[in-house]
Amino acid sequence: MNSGSDSVFMGYTRADGSVGIRNHLLVLPSVVCANDTAARIALQLNGAVYVTHQHGCAQLPSDAAQTKRTLAGFGANPNVAACIVVGLGCETIQAREVAEEISKITTKPVAHLVIQEEGGTLATTAKGVRIGREMLAEISLLHREEQPLSKLILGLECGGSDAWSGLSANPAVGNASDRLIRAGGTSILSETQEMIGAEHLLAKRAVNPEVAERLFSVVRHAEEGALADGVDIRLANPTPGNRQGGLTTLEEKSLGCISKAGTEAPLQEILAFAEHPSRHGLIFMDTPGHDIESITGMVAGGAQVILFTTGRGTCTGCPIAPVIKVCSNTPTFERMSDNMDVDAGPVIAGTKTIDDIGKALFEEMLRVCSGKSTKSEDLGYGSFAINRIGPTQ
Amino acid sequence: MTAPEIHNAHCVTAEDDVASVVRNIEPGEVLSINRGDEPIKVTAVTAIPAGHKIALRDFKRGENVIKYGEVIGAASEDIPKGAHVHVHNLEGLRGRGDKR
Numbered sequence: 128m129n130s131g132s133d134s135v136f137m138g139y140t141r142a143d144g145s146v147g148i149r150n151h152l153l154v155l156p157s158v159v160c161a162n163d164t165a166a167r168i169a170l171q172l173n174g175a176v177y178v179t180h181q182h183g184c185a186q187l188p189s190d191a192a193q194t195k196r197t198l199a200g201f202g203a204n205p206n207v208a209a210c211i212v213v214g215l216g217c218e219t220i221q222a223r224e225v226a227e228e229i230s231k232i233t234t235k236p237v238a239h240l241v242i243q244e245e246g247g248t249l250a251t252t253a254k255g256v257r258i259g260r261e262m263l264a265e266i267s268l269l270h271r272e273e274q275p276l277s278k279l280i281l282g283l284e285c286g287g288s289d290a291w292s293g294l295s296a297n298p299a300v301g302n303a304s305d306r307l308i309r310a311g312g313t314s315i316l317s318e319t320q321e322m323i324g325a326e327h328l329l330a331k332r333a334v335n336p337e338v339a340e341r342l343f344s345v346v347r348h349a350e351e352g353a354l355a356d357g358v359d360i361r362l363a364n365p366t367p368g369n370r371q372g373g374l375t376t377l378e379e380k381s382l383g384c385i386s387k388a389g390t391e392a393p394l395q396e397i398l399a400f401a402e403h404p405s406r407h408g409l410i411f412m413d414t415p416g417h418d419i420e421s422i423t424g425m426v427a428g429g430a431q432v433i434l435f436t437t438g439r440g441t442c443t444g445c446p447i448a449p450v451i452k453v454c455s456n457t458p459t460f461e462r463m464s465d466n467m468d469v470d471a472g473p474v475i476a477g478t479k480t481i482d483d484i485g486k487a488l489f490e491e492m493l494r495v496c497s498g499k500s501t502k503s504e505d506l507g508y509g510s511f512a513i514n515r516i517g518p519t520q
Numbered sequence: 521m522t523a524p525e526i527h528n529a530h531c532v533t534a535e536d537d538v539a540s541v542v543r544n545i546e547p548g549e550v551l552s553i554n555r556g557d558e559p560i561k562v563t564a565v566t567a568i569p570a571g572h573k574i575a576l577r578d579f580k581r582g583e584n585v586i587k588y589g590e591v592i593g594a595a596s597e598d599i600p601k602g603a604h605v606h607v608h609n610l611e612g613l614r615g616r617g618d619k620r
Contacts, residue, residue: 290540290571293588294530323614325590353615360615361607373540373571375605376612379592438571456571475542477528 133490134310137271137497138278138431142234145205146278148431148496150269151176151447152262153207154255155198157225158183158218164248165213168255174263176446178511184218187517195220197401197513199228200427202237206447208266209236211255216243232403236262271498277311277407279496282425282433282448283387284317286418288365289372289438291455293383295474295484296436300453301389302485303434303492304409308392313407315398315430316388317414317421319349320364324378325385329411333394341397345413364416368439387436400514401427418443419512422450432496434488442466444508449501451492466502529574531555533589538573538605545574565602573605585610 139147154177156165162179169177178201182194202210202225210229214222226239238258245251283300285292304314322329326346333339353360365374374380388394392409401424404410412428414421418441422433426448433448435441438455440463454460457472469488473479495501528542534556541551545568552559553576560576568574573587579599584591593612599605 290573294532294540320615324592324612328590350615354617354620357617357620359618361612370607373569373573373606375573375607375610376593378590378612378614379587382588382590382592475528475530 133306133493135273135275136279136493138274139205139208139269140272140274141205143232145233145429146274146431147205147208148498149206149447149449150208150266151206152259152266153177153202153210153447154259155202155210155212155225156180156183157198157212157214157220157222160184160215160218161213161222161242164242164251164255165211167248167252168211168213168259171252171256172259172263175259176509178446178509180511180513182513182515183220185520186219186515187520190516191219193400193516194513195225195228197423197427198225199232200401200403200429201423201447201511202226202229203232204426204429204431204447205233206431207235208269209262210238211259211262212237212239213251213255214239214241216241236265238262275311276307279307279312279432280404280428280430281307281312281314281492282317282422282430283314284418284422284425284433284450285321285384285387285436286443287437287439287441288369288374288380288383289455289459290374291372291472291475292436292438293379293386294455295471295481296438296453296455297383297386298481299471299474299484299488300387300434300436302481303489304387305389305391306485306489307492308389308408311407313404313410314388314392315404315410315412315425315428316385317412317425318384318416319345319413320416321377321381321384322346323350323360323381324376325381328382329385329388329394332392332409338394338397342394342411345397372439387434398428400424403429415514417512417514419510420514422448422510423512424514432492434492436471440466442503442506442508443510444501444503444506446509446511449495450503450508451488451495451501452503453488465506468502529553531576532587535586535589537576537579537586539576540571540573541568543570544568563602565600566604568604575599575601575603575605577601
């Protein structure tokens with residue numbers, strides 16, 4: 128393996144041309160009513176991962192479409208080598224439809240099971256375990272090969288931010304993102320609410336006026352939601368922990384947040400939640416600031432790896448994509464060393480530059496993409512949450 | 521009594537009129553702050569928790585406050601130079617449905 132090289136990584140080539148950095152068997156419920164059965168199947172298969180969620184039925188069409196896109200996108204992510212979709216049978220989002228969507232994007236092994244058709248929990252679980260075991264045997268034969276960085280999609284996330292996040296960890300992640308994009312890769316920035324007050328800066332880097340206007344439009348939509356509710360946005364954002372950490376206003380949080388997008392890469396495209404990029408380079412996805420929903424959206428859009436900055440400290444992981452924690456300050460890094468991967472605190476201490484940390488972070492990201500596990504993976508963290516647009520009916 | 525100096529309160533740009541302090545600050549401490557190329561000295565007039573902001577000039581109520589070279593909100597009361605700047609005296613201007 129080319130450890131230390133900054134131009135390649137070692138990943139699994141998929142038949143559709145995408146590249147996985149992990150080789151997961153994913154058990155995916157199409158609806159909340161299939162959560163427990165999906166979990167029972169995965170728990171009997173050493174090496175399988177699963178997610179649970181609250182959706183898939185009684186949703187308005189806009190929400191149902193978004194949920195289906197998110198589920199199919201998660202199953203289609205190149206880090207998933209094989210997928211079993213489990214449905215109940217009477218729900219809006221049928222397991223067969225999700226499996227078909229995954230098969231439209233990829234050629235990986237995909238199966239679907241319907242609890243009402245199989246004859247209940249025990250029969251469905253038994254069949255799922257048999258199918259899953261065959262899938263595990265098949266995907267265990269796959270091996271890593273040298274891959275160009277153009278095959279990487281990086282998700283940029285911050286959570287539990289403090290006043291140092293925008294001065295150390297976020298610009299260091301931005302530096303690593305600029306390095307990836309210079310090498311032909313792609314980065315997704317997200318969290319629309321945390322663009323409020325900083326959108327004009329990113330819009331200046333848009334590749335054309337349409338992309339800039341679309342950015343302004345999604346940010347306006349997020350802001351109008353708060354205005355229409357007649358509430359003080361600070362009751363939601365910055366969060367209580369953000370404020371204890373020294374962040375005062377949403378504008379201040381946003382200005383720090385966008386530094387994860389680096390300083391130079393042009394903004395290529397604006398995506399809906401869980402939509403796949405059609406271009407390389409810097410992309411913006413319209414997601415909430417909520418960490419788990421935002422990561423879920425980016426991974427459903429194809430991101431294989433997440434750089435996650437924090438100042439207060441968070442434990443978040445994703446079931447199918449490694450999450451690399453970058454801490455803004457050394458005291459938190461040391462206090463939560465179980466959860467933190469990289470310390471950007473030396474930037475605050477003045478002993479290292481943003482470029483130093485950005486380079487180290489980029490190299491660590493390539494090691495993780497080549498197989499090195501992250502703290503959140505070691506701990507088995509795997510949160511999953513689908514953003515919703517309207518109420519359940 | 522001579523208060524100890526620190527050299528690690530941070531400004532992001534030379535236009536910023538607040539800086540973030542790297543440790544808990546007591547009233548009377550003199551901070552040496554790197555703003556742009558020239559360090560400036562500011563005496564803290566209130567306690568300021570680590571990571572929080574100190575005013576680098578006097579603000580009148582309603583005046584904009586600059587960090588990252590951009591407006592992060594407006595002073596909700598007069599703020600003297602050297603005071604703690606936080607949610608008690610600085611308000612965001614965007615998304616404020618409560619102000620409608």
